[in-house]
Amino acid sequence: MFENIHPLILSRLRTTAGLSDGEILEALSFFSRRFVEKKDYILRAGEVCRFRSYINRGCFRRYMIDDRGKEVILNFAFEEWWIGDLDSFQNQQPSIYYAQALEDSEILCLDAAQLEALCEAVPKFRVFDMKKIENSHFAMLKRLAMMQSSTPEEKYLALLKKYPEVFQRIPLHYIASYLGIEPESLSRLRGRLLSRNRKS
């Protein structure tokens, strides 16, 4: 019935959004499907973000270029997450972020008109959408607290614990950028942890 829709998306629509199978089918009809090759961008700094994009397959990184010209990775996004720049989308302003596929990926997109039409047709979706924003707000607050208070080693271990799949899919130097340290430091940190584990 829902071929080629990631099970995580379906379960989220069923439980969090509380949609029936009929409503899900209707909702899905508003999305347009898009394939994105590894290393391609769906958003670049300076552009306006025109879509709410849900990841059906693959993964992305979102980053910005800081004052010193260095890339700073803000987050990764996997199946069922959304990716892009909400600020730019809502306010139709140029984004300051880049969103790049790290694998061959497939996303489900809504432009502003499609989103509005979908929310009209399936009102529960508007609430669902708001909850998603709220939840990413809550998650980010916790992440901020960690960035502020933890040592690099603690950040690394926390990431390993919460999202072990990251280490199966994302190159280490990207993870270093996400953790706010240099790749060399991450390498040494991992070395320290390894030798510590060997001993005990």
Place this chain on the structure above:
Amino acid sequence: MFENIHPLILSRLRTTAGLSDGEILEALSFFSRRFVEKKDYILRAGEVCRFRSYINRGCFRRYMIDDRGKEVILNFAFEEWWIGDLDSFQNQQPSIYYAQALEDSEILCLDAAQLEALCEAVPKFRVFDMKKIENSHFAMLKRLAMMQSSTPEEKYLALLKKYPEVFQRIPLHYIASYLGIEPESLSRLRGRLLSRNRKS
């Protein structure tokens, strides 16, 4: 007409929320006013946050206790901002944050029922509320990027530029915690900047 309501709140309700004076008057009638003494808490970790609270006068800090038992200040809040824990409020779960007054303060509160009643009576308020959440989401993403990529000195200067009033109202050791450094480091950092300015 609106005695004892901070002008920033009024102008926000007028412009961002787009309320008429009549609607503002109606909206305000749903709030309950509360006085909070310096050092008092309106939220402690473990409690459920029962109110949406807007600051009418005074300022607050929100912090958590990290694994090592150290306080980590997530943000300060001043007139017109809200304070508390949205996550806890929405999901009726125990909070992990503390919210403490740093001056004698006055807040305008809505419990869940009052908020719902207000949104029914003045529908624009619901949209306004959502926008507030979105905006704090956007701001936090930028803050996260800065925490990740900037040196303590850059963070300090950015804070000084964006919220100079912070330095008039908040003790330095709290600012250090907010910046993610030790008070000693902040003191030395300031010393370096001072002597650099003296020379040039």
Place this chain on the structure above:
DNA sequence: CGTCTATTTGAATGTACTCAAAAGCGGTGG
């Protein structure tokens, strides 16, 4: 196989941290 990129290793440097102590400051009570 060769090239390009990612990861590791090395050595030197810088800066924030810890612990400890002194100095500054504000408020209270004698």
Place this chain on the structure above:
DNA sequence: CCACCGCTTTTGAGTACATTCAAATAGACG
């Protein structure tokens, strides 16, 4: 008005750890 107390901020010395720059190794992909 002054002395004292608690709290904040500054200063000092030594250490730890991330950074930089450089180079070597390892992997991926054509």
